[in-house]
Amino acid sequence: MKKHLEILKKCPLFDGIEEENLIRMLGCLGAKVEYFDKKYTIFAEGAPAKYIGIVLSGSAKIIQVDYYGNRSILSEVERSEVFAEAFACAGVDALPVTVVADEPCEIMLINCSHILHTCANNCGFHQKLIFNLMQDLANKSIMFHQKIEITSKRTTREKLMTYLALRAKKVGRNSFDIPFDRQELADYLEVERSGLSAEISKLRTEGIIECRKNHFELL
Amino acid sequence: MKKHLEILKKCPLFDGIEEENLIRMLGCLGAKVEYFDKKYTIFAEGAPAKYIGIVLSGSAKIIQVDYYGNRSILSEVERSEVFAEAFACAGVDALPVTVVADEPCEIMLINCSHILHTCANNCGFHQKLIFNLMQDLANKSIMFHQKIEITSKRTTREKLMTYLALRAKKVGRNSFDIPFDRQELADYLEVERSGLSAEISKLRTEGIIECRKNHFELL
């Protein structure tokens, strides 16, 4: 557990919690660490939503596959970020999404009821954890607002430009990497890959954007 | 304030809080009630996101209007429900959405920092409020997941059918009202009103759905 401390201290769930308390806390919460290879499923759709996940290394994607096999990417989860917390906290019985390792991953799993309900030891950190969870959920909510803002646009071009503009604003630069390849970007924007490629080409020849692989620049 | 107690007791924010405590609490939180006429703006995009709103009577819609004037409806807020909590809790400086009264409304406004930060009186209900807020935010997150599930579909027909199926599942019946007129439903599904009307007609002649005004039935 020790080797993950630096990452865990950056996790919004443990914001403002001292290192020594954090270690004790993790024991009390029954936190465990599991390893997943690239492309492996961390949580499968339909599984019970008991656990909160924290990415210790690697990264993962939250996806949803519909009846016809169309994949939709809901979000990307990076190191020190939390996932599946909304389902665990809301007490839904089955996960409506799948979480897949994007690269080899170490994932910390915490049974959410251990966070929500005071334990026998009556340790005093639950309040802080719940406060942090609340702030994290508020931030996730804003993330979804942005995703909806992007996908509510009617054309591929507008979706792409809205996404890139938000990304640029977030990093504070006009030049940045995105965490998606073309197919994944299409699945995030909810458009066709081929149409997306065509649109990127057009924007490039029009001198509006520049891009190489997953690096983009707004001109 | 007394006349709103029955509604407030149903508000998820005050879940598990006794009536007598609730009254004192509201005073301590500095809760105030404002009246808004139909179509009036409760919160405007760009306004500071300090306040959490609770619908005491009437209903409201959370909308987003883009650069070109296209309206997108994010959600509907009914009696005893909370709104704008994510922005207030996450501490964003300006609201990215507008909240509009759908009918004449009484709205309770609470400065979110009064909920988040323990007051001088050191009253003991903050923990419970924060816990409730956390659960509410988790539920909102799930709501957004569903909205994304709906709008990620590629055709108007699929979007509509996904929406209606979720709605039917929620109420547990195949026959139900929706809180939207045609234009609003189109703005919620992120499609054209005329195309939506055409699709509803088709589904009707195909014997898949039945509808009159905002009442729908899945056959």
Place this chain on the structure above:
DNA sequence: AACAGTATGTTGAATTTTCAACAAAAGGAG
């Protein structure tokens, strides 16, 4: 009952997306 105003349905043309199939480029393994 008549009217005005709003909401809903209908239609065809223009635009855009999706789909399928293939070409080109990039990356990895041996």
Place this chain on the structure above:
DNA sequence: CTCCTTTTGTTGAAAATTCAACATACTGTT
């Protein structure tokens, strides 16, 4: 370096959406 696999780009035809314009139905008021 070469082969093989994966990713990305390109294209044209089919399907769906958007747009604009108008017809019809509905609502509330006088």
